[in-house]
Amino acid sequence: MVSKSVIADGRQIRLAMQLIELGARLQLLETETTLSRERLLKLYKEMRGKSPPKGMLPFSADWFMTWEPNIHSSLFLNIHRYLVQHAQLNGIEAVIKAYQLYLEQMPPAEGEEPLLSLTRAWTLIRFFDSKMLTLVECREYHGHFVGHTLDLHHAYRCGLCNPPSRAGKKKKVIEDVALAS
Numbered sequence: 001m002v003s004k005s006v007i008a009d010g011r012q013i014r015l016a017m018q019l020i021e022l023g024a025r026l027q028l029l030e031t032e033t034t035l036s037r038e039r040l041l042k043l044y045k046e047m048r049g050k051s052p053p054k055g056m057l058p059f060s061a062d063w064f065m066t067w068e069p070n071i072h073s074s075l076f077l078n079i080h081r082y083l084v085q086h087a088q089l090n091g092i093e094a095v096i097k098a099y100q101l102y103l104e105q106m107p108p109a110e111g112e113e114p115l116l117s118l119t120r121a122w123t124l125i126r127f128f129d130s131k132m133l134t135l136v137e138c139r140e141y142h143g144h145f146v147g148h149t150l151d152l153h154h155a156y157r158c159g160l161c162n163p164p165s166r167a168g169k170k171k172k173v174i175e176d177v178a179l180a181s
Contacts, residue, residue, distance in 0.1 A: 015092065016043055022099060022118040026052040032092045032122075058123050061132050064146050067159045067167060072116040073124055074145040074158075076102040077135060080125060095122055 012033045019029055020043065029040045044052045064073045080098035083089045089097055099121050108114040116124075124146070127133040136147035138158040145158045159167075 013043065016040060017047065018096060019092075019118070020044055020047050022096065023113070024122075025057060025119045027057050028119050028122055058120050061127050061148065063120070064124060064127070064133060065148065067164050068115060070146055070159050072102075072106060072114075073120075074135070074143070075105060076116055076121050077124060077128060077146055078144055079105075080121075081135070092122075095125055 012035050016029055016033045016035055019032065024032075026037075026040060026044065029035070029044070030037060033040070035043070041052070063069055076098055079101045080094055083094050083098055083101075087094075087097075095118075099118050102116065102121070103114060106114065106116075124133070128146075131149050133146055134149045135144040136151075136153045136156045137144055138161060139155050140157055140161040143158060143160070145156075147153060147156065
């Protein structure tokens with residue numbers, strides 16, 4: 001008979017709780033912990049007071065290429081890369097710490113979700129590790145931004161140096177609506 005470690009089980013529960021607090025989807029929890037689906041569901045319901053969202057995880061690398069998500073994803077990925085290289089963090093611990101630091105730098109507006117969810121950040125790391133995505137250097141100020149690995153990166157200009165014409169319009173529309181009311 002194999003005996004279970006209470007300490008190891010406690011660590012897995014603590015990890016699952018930390019991930020749930022950061023907004024992890026059930027599929028992420030199942031992949032990164034050794035807890036059963038039933039225990040994860042029970043823990044999620046206990047912490048959030050509701051069942052976890054259903055549906056597929058993000059599966060397209062193209063989401064990370066659009067203007068605003070690219071900036072947020074690039075910030076997160078650069079933080080993650082720094083932690084892996086200099087803080088000897090790896091795996092899910094590096095993702096959690098990088099995501100916490102990302103949230104410190106890009107806090108969502110009150111009552112809103114962060115643009116880059118933990119699940120998308122985790123998916124980004126998986127795309128990066130599988131070489132679907134890479135970091136591309138901007139020719140103007142030499143920052144590193146998320147890009148498709150097989151794209152041509154000669155003379156790349158990032159979304160900060162070359163914002164689309166609609167950039168900032170969402171915020172202006174919200175401000176105009178607030179002023180009108």
